[in-house]
Amino acid sequence: MIRIAVLGVLGAETALRLLEEHKKVLENRFSGYFIRRCKGLGAKAVREQEIMPSGGKIPDGFYFTPIGEGGLFGALWKACEELQQDMYSWTGKSIGCEVDLETVPVAQEVTEICELYREDPLETSSEGAWLLIWEEEKEDALKDSGLCIPEQSAIIGKLTQKKRRVVFLGNRTRFLTPPERQKLDMQNTKNEV
16 A cells, blocks of 8 residues: 655645734634644744755655645645656556545644635645655655654555545545646635635
């Protein structure tokens, strides 16, 4: 099995931007404690050099990429596309993924602020969060690789040899779309309000 993990806090970059843009509104809506906790998410952003072993090379059998523009869903799509290339011989020609959204780490502060402004923490920019994919058989090599896994991390799913790329939440299923289509869908949803 090939596992997928998220390292760091998803959506924190977007929540902090919204906090800055709508400071007065959010300070009137939430307690000072909530606002301080949200601001503290910036300190939990994980820099590449904090994760990477000295020398900065990911060992064979591992895939590592930032979760930037397009959020988690965009990073998953990108990973599946890149892992289909011949340079990743440990994967097959057809790559899909299955992700359980109940296991995805999103801070409560991020969820509440993003919901107010119709942003989805799973689809917004998440600088400071990373996607790590590895072969289960190489799990021991993960420990020996020198990779430093941050506290805010979770295994969220697996790669499959099927072309479909899906996320599950309870008994609901959503199929991922290419990032360009995803961005268009998000804009259309916001315009409907």
